[in-house]
Every structure is written in structure tokens, then in C-alpha cells.
Amino acid sequence: MEYMEKVISIVSVDEMDRLAEKIAQQLGKGSIVGLAGDLGSGKTTFTKFLARHLGVSDTVNSPTFTLLKIYQGNVPFYHIDVYRLEQSGKDPTMDDYIYGEGICVIEWYPIILAQLPEEMLTINIAITGQTTRILTVKGSGRYEKIVETLGN
Ligand SMILES: Nc1ncnc2c1ncn2[C@@H]1O[C@H](COP(=O)(O)OP(=O)(O)O)[C@@H](O)[C@H]1O
Ligand SMILES: [Mg+2]
Incomplete structure (x- = not known):
């Protein structure tokens, strides 16, 4: 499957919020976003911002x-x-949500990679400093054009 990948440097939480906003504007029913990166890299922070920009008013906490x-x-x-x-790899009960009607965000997605479709958006976050991060964003299939709109 065709894909587009971009490496994006950010320097603040605020910049993470703006990235989430830009992505949120381009997601819809059935969209899947996978997040990876060490503990404290910002997966849940990104998810909170994304949710808010998608009209979620409840507080999103780490699940x-x-x-x-x-x-x-x-x-x-x-x-x-x-x-x-x-490393268990699969959880059948997740399928209803991965292939469901909503927007699905998965922290630590590589653990269930075998259960995920090839067509999805992934963000791998590397910690480079207290508030600086390097994001590798990859979009396959219909997510390619989202990645095209990000970064410089
Ligand atoms: N640029 C940034 N993007 C995201 N989080 C950041 C950034 N800079 C600092 N942080 C902080 O790093 C922490 C990330 O925690 P969290 O989102 O729970 O990480 P994870 O879910 O990946 O374990 C938060 O305290 C957040 O405020
Ligand atoms: Mg988390």
C-alpha cells in the first residue's frame, strides 16, 4: 500500500496541540490512529488534544x-x-472498536500490529528534551493526504 511519511520536530506542548487540531480536522468515522513512543513521550497528551478537537467535552485520562x-x-x-x-499480540474484543463506527486511537499500537489494518495513521514520538519531540508520522492509503498537510 502506498504511504507518506514525515518527520516533524516540535518544541512545545502547544505545538502538539496544534498538530492534533490539524489531524482532527481530517479524521472521520472509522479512522484509526496508532501512537508509539516511550512512557512520557506524549501519547496520552496528544490523545487528549485530539479528543477535544473532535468535540469530546469529558476529560480524557490514560486508560x-x-x-x-x-x-x-x-x-x-x-x-x-x-x-x-x-507481547500477547491480539485481543479479539478490540475488533469492535478498531473496525467500529468511531474514531479509534491506540496507544502502544505495535503490540497489536497483527490485528490492525495496513491503512491507518501512525505517530511515533521520540523524546529529545523536556518539551521537544521528534514525531515520525506515517499515513497509508487514504491517510497519505493527511500527512501531506503536516509539517513544513
Ligand atoms: N511537546 C510535547 N508534547 C507532548 N507532551 C509533552 C511535550 N512536552 C512536554 N510534554 C509532557 O510530557 C508528558 C507526556 O505524558 P503522556 O502524554 O502521559 O505520555 P505517554 O502517554 O506517552 O506515556 C506530559 O506531562 C506532557 O505535559
Ligand atoms: Mg499514555
Whole structure:
């Protein structure tokens, strides 16, 4: 599948918010966003911003101990964190959300990569300083054009 990849440097939480806003404007029902990066890199922070820009008014918290949280925004918003699945690789109950009606954000997506479609948006976050991050954003298929709009 064709894909587009960009490496984007940001220097602040605010810049993360603006990136989330730009992406949120281009997502719709059934969109899937995978997030990766070390603990504290900003996966949940990005998810909170994304949710807010998608009309979620409830506070989005890290679902690390619950696997899945469902919010209501402009469309349903599913926040999944598979960190605790460790290397088990698959969780069949997740399919309803991954292939569901809402927008699905998955923290630590590489753990369930085998269960995910090739056509999705992924953001890998590297910590380079206290507030600086390098984001590798990759979009396959219909997500290619989203990546084209990001960065410089
Ligand atoms: N540019 C940035 N983007 C995202 N988070 C940042 C940035 N700079 C500093 N932070 C801080 O880093 C922390 C990221 O935590 P969190 O989003 O929970 O990470 P993760 O979910 O990846 O473990 C937050 O305290 C956030 O305020
Ligand atoms: Mg998190």
C-alpha cells in the first residue's frame, strides 16, 4: 500500500496541540490512529488534544488500567491503550472498536500490529528534551493526504 511519511520536530506542548487540531480536522468515522513512543513521550497528551478537537467535552485520562475508554464527541471516540497486553499480540474484543463506527486511537499500537489494518495513521514520538519531540508520522492509503498537510 502506498504511504507518506514525515518527520516533524516540535518544541512545545502547544505545538502538539496544534498538530492534533490539524489531524482532527481530517479524521472521520472509522479512522484509526496508532501512537508509539516511550512512557512520557506524549501519547496520552496528544490523545487528549485530539479528543477535544473532535468535540469530546469529558476529560480524557490514560486508560492504561482499563484497556478501553469510550467518549462521545462529534462521533464516538475510542481511546485504547494496549500497554498491559504486553507481547500477547491480539485481543479479539478490540475488533469492535478498531473496525467500529468511531474514531479509534491506540496507544502502544505495535503490540497489536497483527490485528490492525495496513491503512491507518501512525505517530511515533521520540523524546529529545523536556518539551521537544521528534514525531515520525506515517499515513497509508487514504491517510497519505493527511500527512501531506503536516509539517513544513
Ligand atoms: N511537546 C510535547 N508534547 C507532548 N507532551 C509533552 C511535550 N512536552 C512536554 N510534554 C509532557 O510530557 C508528558 C507526556 O505524558 P503522556 O502524554 O502521559 O505520555 P505517554 O502517554 O506517552 O506515556 C506530559 O506531562 C506532557 O505535559
Ligand atoms: Mg499514555
